[in-house]
Amino acid sequence: MDTRSIIEGIASHDPRIIARAISIIEEDNERSYEIIRAIYGMTGHAHILGITGPPGVGKSTMIGILSRKLTEMGKKVSILAVDASSPFSGGTILGNRIRMQDTLSKYGIYMRSVSNRGMTGGLSRSTWNMVKILDAAGNDFIIIETVGAGQSDIDIVYLADTVIVTLAPGLGDSIQAIKSGMMEIGDIFVINKMDREDSFFALKDIMDNVYERNGWMPRVVGTNSLKGEGYGELIRAIEEHRVFTEKNDGKKKIRYREEVRLALSRIIDRSVWREFGRFLENGEIDGYYDEHVDPNTVAMEIFRENSAFAHSHSVEGRVES
């Protein structure tokens, strides 16, 4: 499919073409940047909801219910759910869909499973541009489920307009650890599984620990996703935060800055990799074995001898005479 039809398909909200466009974005190459460049003018409408929290607290279940309620309110919603790839094979079992499939089928909501492709931070490198495709496709809300690695899932802070940190009773002592990394990032805190024993203690625990950040006092909401309870309050909290962010120029500039940073780091990675990848992958370093020279010195030698960059700059650790 040519790039022009893809861009037209996105503009006319064609789900088949949106699905294909996201695949191209996932390839993260020149063609994907071309598409983003072309649709960028169509973005900026969607409110991006980030759902994070430890595995098993009910994030996917919650997204199923939330997307249904928002759809019933007349909003157009799409979902991206990120899972971690295997560090050994690079393959991924994408398991979030199963919790929301019934709702997706019934309401025709677009959902895409995403592999983090080995990235830390809770998202994949291409998640950012996938959001742009869905934004250009006329969604009111884009819901993102992060990997769920707890404290290290922090990239969502930059990407989402509203971050919902989901927790559940019964996390035991780990809730303390989680809190230390997560209290700072939530605009809304959800204690899910309110049907469970001790849920009110967990709720109170979080209420006692939230504090105002940049003029926003985080909301704390309890939900029981088995019965769909608490979702009215959750949607109210989301709406309040959406209005708040719009009044305050929102996350747009923060997100923009982060995206430039990510794109620049990718360009740097790629160009360095282009120069040195052969050493790291094709066994070219085997020829450098010398039992009398320490490995760090060898690495610096390789860098100095092969880098156009190193010829014109002093390299860290290099002994200047």
Place this chain on the structure above:
Amino acid sequence: MEAGKNLSSSRPIKVLLAKPAIDGHDRGIFVLARALRDAGMDVIYAGLLPTPEQVVDIAISEDVDVIGLSLLNGAHMTAFKKVVDLLKERGVDDIAVVGGGIIPDDDKPKLEAIGVTGNYGPGTPLPP
């Protein structure tokens, strides 16, 4: 952020695994999901009891390369065919359909004829 790796401009093969009929035998499909993951693929498990319509919807939304269908309950002739028909109806011609489960030898050529290949049974060896 982790730099350096995963910079290649290609994505792994993406497979949707599904049991498109009332069949609770899910052990095989789980084994298969892990084996394919370990072979470097992206694997979506559609859950127990999706309808053929759901299977096709998911395959399109997720833009998968392959649909793997597994049935041990004898419903493969109707259910696999339904998936193939729906794909055709919706103009999808770039997704491969592979079958497996308890499939009598007599049925295999018939499934092949409608485009369902493989049709692997018990004891199918998996890569280590």
